Amino acid sequence: MEKININKDRCVGCGMCVHAHPEYLVFDEMGQAEPIGKEVTSEDKKDILETINSCPTEAITIIEE
Ligand code: SF4
Incomplete structure (x- = not known):
């Protein structure tokens, strides 16, 4: 997930x-x-990807576990 x-x-x-x-x-x-x-839900993923792109230090990723 x-x-x-x-x-x-x-x-x-x-x-x-x-x-x-x-x-x-x-x-x-x-x-x-x-x-x-x-777990990242499909409903939330778009917003989270936008946040990932907005992080000033590129510290956020989505990982598969
Ligand atoms: S990961 Fe850290 S630096 Fe990036 S948006 Fe979140 S609090 Fe800010």
Whole structure:
């Protein structure tokens, strides 16, 4: 199944993705985006792909698990 992955070496904690997708992402203790492990639904995928393209550091990907 497809899940959101965050590259913590890149994430600067701007919060854009967390606020756009609170059902998928939270902040970790360092203030970086943290996926909660929810499967990406077909209904949400288009919006998530837009968020991926908007991340200022290209830290977000969708991975197959
Ligand atoms: S949009 Fe990118 S840089 Fe901002 S919190 Fe999300 S992953 Fe981190």
